[in-house]
Amino acid sequence: MGGAAAALDYDAELMLRVKEGDGASFGLLLEKHRSAVIHFLYRMVQNHAVAEELAQEVFLRVYRSRSTYEPTAKFTTWLFRIATHLALNALRDGKNERGQESLDGSVAELPVRQISDAAPTVEQSMVYRARLEEVRRAVSLLPEKQRAAVLMHKYEEMEYSQIAKVLGCSESAVKSLLFRAYETLRARLAHMA
């Protein structure tokens, strides 16, 4: 808990400095949390352009809200609450209706590094891409709140209590969301063992 409390103090302190008009502190917050927010949004909507647009909106809202900011909770809880709110709205509005990008176009530049140290063969690359596509599809088929809960739990390593605050529900509701989401993923990805 000591680490979390320290993190709370530091980010909240930076945000309080932003409130006082210190633009450099906003830059530090942006630097620190930019990747996590973009990655979360990308995995939520699975579209680069939409994720970037939403991430811009998240930080714009953080900046706009500086004058009313009160450190009542962890900064990242607030940040991800804004991000989740925007992602859920975008999904409901069908903003990602251009559809999820196929791996061929969007992630072709990603390193294929888990196979071996040597350059992967064409066949290995194809297998890797097919697996990745399956993972993406399995996650995209989860109901939105379950998806958000899994992404925060898995990639942001958030505790149940923080996910609950982000989603505005109880901890037991988060446990149930995660339980159902992972149950679905275990069924959908069982053949990847």
Add this chain to the structure above:
Amino acid sequence: MRCPIETEEHAETLLAYCANRLDPAQAAALERHMRSCAACRSFQEAQQTVWEALDTWEAPPVPADFDRRLYQRIEAEGYTWWQRLFQPFRPVLLRQGLPLAAAACLLVMAGIIAQRPGERRPAPAPPAVRVESVQAEQVERTLDDLELLHQFTEATGVEKHSPDSM
């Protein structure tokens, strides 16, 4: 230990084990249990497969011009008249739960300005209309922010009273 699958904790312990979030003593106890419990073992194996599959999904890198574009937008917003007007009242509006009333007032005002029946100019000049509609949009967006902040303050306020268990 009692079998996690048969207790009310459901799979929480097993999920925490796969996420590497059990302390060493708890992890060791679960490992001992799994040696003799096929149900927990197969659950753990399946969950491990999911965990590793999710590990392979890398998110794309942050675009190089992300910050530049953000700062451009921030700068562009900094000079809108309504924001300067509205900013000092935000805390008051937030506390007193008046954002909707404020929205109504501002939108009505914007409406009156936009639709003021033709004194001097029968058709409003296109640039003015565009500016006003953008401003109305911004007002809506800010009220959206206020609403979100309000909900958040309420939510965290409630949770502050209940001690964080576990």
